[in-house]
Amino acid sequence: MRLGIIGFMALIAAYVASLLIYVDSGMGHPHQVNERQPGGNATTVTVDIEDIRSNNSVLATNISVVPSPALLDPVTHKLKEDLSVEVTSVVTPSKRSWSKGAVPDVWPVSLILSGEVADWPFDEYRSKPVTIEVERGASDTPEPATVIFVDRLLGWTVDMSSSGPAAPGPYQVELSRTMSTVAFGFVIVFVYLALGGLGLVVAVQTWRNKRKFQPPMTTWYAAMLFAVMPLRNALPDSPPFGSWIDISVVLWAIVVLVISMMIYILCWWRHLAPEPAELAASAKTPR
Numbered sequence: 001m002r003l004g005i006i007g008f009m010a011l012i013a014a015y016v017a018s019l020l021i022y023v024d025s026g027m028g029h030p031h032q033v034n035e036r037q038p039g040g041n042a043t044t045v046t047v048d049i050e051d052i053r054s055n056n057s058v059l060a061t062n063i064s065v066v067p068s069p070a071l072l073d074p075v076t077h078k079l080k081e082d083l084s085v086e087v088t089s090v091v092t093p094s095k096r097s098w099s100k101g102a103v104p105d106v107w108p109v110s111l112i113l114s115g116e117v118a119d120w121p122f123d124e125y126r127s128k129p130v131t132i133e134v135e136r137g138a139s140d141t142p143e144p145a146t147v148i149f150v151d152r153l154l155g156w157t158v159d160m161s162s163s164g165p166a167a168p169g170p171y172q173v174e175l176s177r178t179m180s181t182v183a184f185g186f187v188i189v190f191v192y193l194a195l196g197g198l199g200l201v202v203a204v205q206t207w208r209n210k211r212k213f214q215p216p217m218t219t220w221y222a223a224m225l226f227a228v229m230p231l232r233n234a235l236p237d238s239p240p241f242g243s244w245i246d247i248s249v250v251l252w253a254i255v256v257l258v259i260s261m262m263i264y265i266l267c268w269w270r271h272l273a274p275e276p277a278e279l280a281a282s283a284k285t286p287r
Contacts (some may be wrong), residue, residue: 022180022272034068034150034160036172043068043145045085049173052113052125055213058091059111059127059173063103065096068143071136078103083134083143089128089170111173120239121177121185129170147171155181155236181236187234192249195224196256203263213264219283221261230256 033049044066051060065085082103084097091110098104115125133143149171151158159174163242199221205211230237232250239245 006216018047018180018183021178021183030150030152031172032156033148033151033206040068041068043071043083043143044148045110045132045134045145046148047132048150048152049158052153052156052175052237053110055117057113059113059175061109061111062095062106063109064089064106067135069102071143076101083136084140086133086135088131090130113173113175113285115175117245120243120245121182121236122178124174125172126175128170131170151174173269177236185236188231189219191231192228192253196253196260198268199224199257199260203260204266206261206267213267217267218261218264218268221257221264225254225261229256 030048046064046066048062048064049059052058063085065083067079067083071079071081071083078101079098079106081100082097084095086095089110089112091112094107094109096104096107111127111130112120113125113127115123115235116179117123132145132147135141149158149160153175157176157178157271159173159176161172202217206213206217228250233271235245266276
């Protein structure tokens with residue numbers, strides 16, 4: 001009874017700890033990364049960090065522009081002159097232009113990331129220096145702008161570094177996994193170890209005649225084998241096949257489960273073998 005109470009309290013403590021870690025990680029709510037505040041008389045460029053793609057080598061963002069009041073018609077709220085925004089250190093050169101009378105829209109931009117995906121779940125990534133330049137008019141006159149980065153990623157901590165709090169750039173995005181994501185990955189690893197260990201213990205104990213053979217248990221082994229790959233796909237960001245978790249955990253979980261199933265089938269062969277009297281009776285039965 002005491003052991004059950006201790007186990008129940010440990011389960012409650014683990015649940016509360018997981019919630020605290022999730023809350024400390026920001027709960028996935030969008031928030032501004034850099035400390036710059038939009039100026040009332042300056043053009044504002046907002047970079048929404050949305051997703052990581054292509055094995056964490058590309059950072060998908062959406063860029064929106066709010067022109068300064070001096071660039072807008074007070075009646076129509078449309079541009080009084082041409083406006084363009086150029087972003088560097090991206091996958092493909094990106095420059096967006098709007099002509100006089102237009103309203104700036106949102107457009108996607110992909111940033112290049114560098115990092116080691118093999119270090120999962122402790123992998124960290126960094127973008128190349130990103131510069132954002134705003135120009136106005138037909139002569140491309142530089143326009144002062146405030147650049148804001150907004151973190152909309154789930155399961156990642158986003159930090160910013162720039163040449164200084166008052167400098168116009170360049171900016172560098174740094175990403176690392178939140179503690180809740182790392183903990184979730186290790187829980188899946190623990191499940192793999194539990195599947196292989198439990199399967200082997202049941203098979204060995206049955207082989208040693210410590211427990212009776214139960215034919216339905218063979219389907220239990222099959223269910224555990226079929227659960228291996230869905231669990232692999234449930235890992236955060238599903239690291240590429242061939243990473244350390246495949247070699248050291250997933251592969252050996254499969255091997256141990258298959259060996260356990262073979263042992264259990266041998267138990268079936270041994271425990272359910274016909275008695276000698278039954279064999280003799282079946283031999284005497286005319287066909």
